[in-house]
Amino acid sequence: MSPTKSFIRTIHLWLGLGTGLLIVFVCLTGSILAFEQELEHAWHPARYFVQPATTPRLQLAQLASAVQARKPKAKISSFKLYADPTRTVEISLAGNDKGGKGGERGGPGRMGQERGPDASRLPRAGRQNENSGKGGPERGGKPKGEGGGPRVFVNPYTAAITGELNPRDNFFKTVEQLHRGLVAGPVGKLVMGVNATIFLFILGTGLVLWWPTARKALKPRLTVKWGSGWKRLNHDFHISLGFYASLFLFIMALTGVGMSFDWVGAGINKLTHSPLKRPEPPTSAAPAAGTAPLAADAVLALARQQAPDAETYTLQMPKEPTGSIRVAVLRPGAITENATDEAYFDQFSGRLISSQTYAQRPVGQRIRGLFKPVHTGAIFGWPTKLLALVIGLLGATFPITGTIMWLNRRRKKQGKHSPARPIIATSAGR
Template sequence: MKKLIGWLHLWLGLASGLVVIVVALSGSLLVFEDELEHLFQPSLFSVQAPAGATRMSLDALAAMVHDKYPDYKPNNIEIQPAANSTVTFYLKKGKEKGNLLMVVTDPYSGKITYTAAQDKRFFVVVKNLHRYLCMGETGKVITGISCSLFVIIIISGLILWWPKRNTRKQRMKVKWNASFKRLNWDLHAVFGFYIHVVIFITALTGLVWSYKWVNNLLFYAFDGKPQAKVEAPASKPVKGNEVAWLDKVLAETNQRLTYNGIINIRFPEKKELAVTVGKENTDRITAHIVDVLYFQAGSGAFVGDKLFANDTKGTQVRRMIYPIHTGGLFGWPTKILAFICTLIAASLPVTGFLVWIGKKKKKPVKKKTQYVSMASSIS
């Protein structure tokens, strides 16, 4: 049985190894996406607020951006919680999906401080590489299959690692002063054992994005039915100045949701639907917890809400999949753990390949030549 499992572990590893390396390395970067962006591009998120200055209204900023880019329509607006934060507009041209134009504004001076195509940003490219290998739907199929194989590889690897009583201590630690061949085996087997729980959960949760049936299985388990389509409630916009109501929406959002958080105002594709405003609770240690409010376009009148606490169990669990997958479940400790484990996971196909090459190059044992003594030959 172990020979069969070993054969399965080897060939599934060879088949998916390169993709696993790419996905694991890109995933390790995405663990600290927010922190790294704030570190290396702080101007995208904060400005120098002049002493005694007041922020411009969101309506005025939106009007300024509209005047600068009259051929574009607003897709969404992102407002950071800090007083000295920027306001970022994401614009789209016509009915094209994707290819958003990112426009960062200084809310004190009204100046545009940064403009770029959203899909050209570093972490957007990394995320595209992580999910699609930068190959669209074809890449999604490849990463989905490789992720599925990796789940099997982890289970088979644990079975192969499982020691006998007299070798348990040997399987639990790396012998750093050993030969390269032995050290490489330890790096593969011992490190693989220590991270197997984390990478198994990471791979398993990754399947939620790869396959719709896995996503629906989650909702069947907790709600007894597949995921319902989420759409903003119907609300015909009030005709007139399209941006005169944004400050009202922002103020009421902060009044209803009093915690600190990033606010995202998303405009509907269908005019007869309400505007969706999401606020991510940054006071909580777990990332990606969002409450949603709906407002009427043109007037800013409150239409309804979709709060995390009132969601179905399936929706709540689905929301938690993202922080579990990315290590944001308990803040920095789980992020550091996820970062280390994904780096080690990226090394496993390499060390595993070297183990296989080492076995192939192993010299065959020479058979001992049997000599017949002179005496026996005479006899």
């Protein structure tokens, strides 16, 4: 082996030994998150799905009243509705609600006040879109204020509460926090970012070591000899399967670095000439004296006029008295669940203040919005999720197989350098 390759092998070895346990942990937790949504729905089907009824869906005002009856002091921050008739309506509560005890700072939500015979006033408790533009309400692309507090699931035909989900008590949320930062705040996020960066070096040096010096050595490095002994199988698993998985692991590690360090996003914005900061959400015009906010159902009707074929509609309520109502719409065939079109409506007149399709977003914003779906495999649905699951599980084995290869080499070297034992003649052997 050349001195250069010997040096690269040393780097590859010690980086792998130093971060191996953390890489195994990250790969395993990432594999769990690959099918998060599907597993969550399978474990709690009654929370997410209902039997469609022949009667029309109830008004949002009636659903809001059902939530108000269960949590009198709760304040609604957003509604999410699905075109799928079997899905429940998701109502997110303000982040300071804790088991129905929230809302003390602003008083109870005023969902029962009316503007007309069947209209309800929009609650003013939802956090305005401080993070608008990241996408829809799903995790990883939701604006602040959506999902900060509990989510209540309501049957759209009967207004029955089918379940409640508090992010702090959710299994997958805990796994995600462990995966992204070891539940250690900014320090944990930094550790994971550095670990992802080191993993990139491990993958790069591994490819250099994999590359054969002779063409005849190429085939053995691309195949696994299944009938061999365990040492040979361990070697082939690390070398051959490592080669096939390296490209996907490199992409996962690269997007992990992008999500861990803010400077990556800032650099992408500069390279793509995208704005460094998101624009402030527009405000509603000052209303005439005594003018009440529009009913939530009226805003939903406006959104359906803009996009009648949408898969989901998310209505985010304004926090400030002059705030606007943000509506995120997911159209059929969207590349990810965060690839939503956005519109802002005046909360008093219903006038469309501004709108932006996903294609109109700044390039840098769209690139950064793809980090998580690419990282988790959600970019193209279940096929890429399955690929992410398999690659994650394989990634967890490589530090183990590599450590075994290193131990085998050490034993082999020690055996060569150990002094030969003297042969003692016995009476039987004379």
